[in-house]
Amino acid sequence: MTRIGFVAAFLLIGTAAASAALPPYWHRGAEIDAITDSGDVARRVEKHGPIDAIEHIGNDHYQVGGGGCTLDVFIVDDASAEPMPGPRKFKLQIGKLVCK
Secondary structure (H helix, E strand, O other), rough: OOOHHHHHHHHHHHHHOOOOOOOOHHHHHHHHHHHHHHHHHHHHOOOOOOOOOEEEEEOOOOEEOOOEEEEEEEEOOOOOOOOOOHHHHHHHEEEEEOOO
């Protein structure tokens, strides 16, 4: 009976570990890479000048600046991605461009 308890505990621990996300440092890097690789972000900001900065404003919220303009970019879950263990699947939601 004790052996069954240990096996069940081991299986539960393995399940929790398999659904773990990336550490915040690595995940934030993936988010910034997605922003810099986005052609839509580049087209909107670079009309006014090159991208000068990408600032992390809050949870899933970045602000891209360039040429005196700022563009809000939000990280949203990719609902079309199949749920699997590993890094979070996300898409970019691009806000309004605000120029001074």
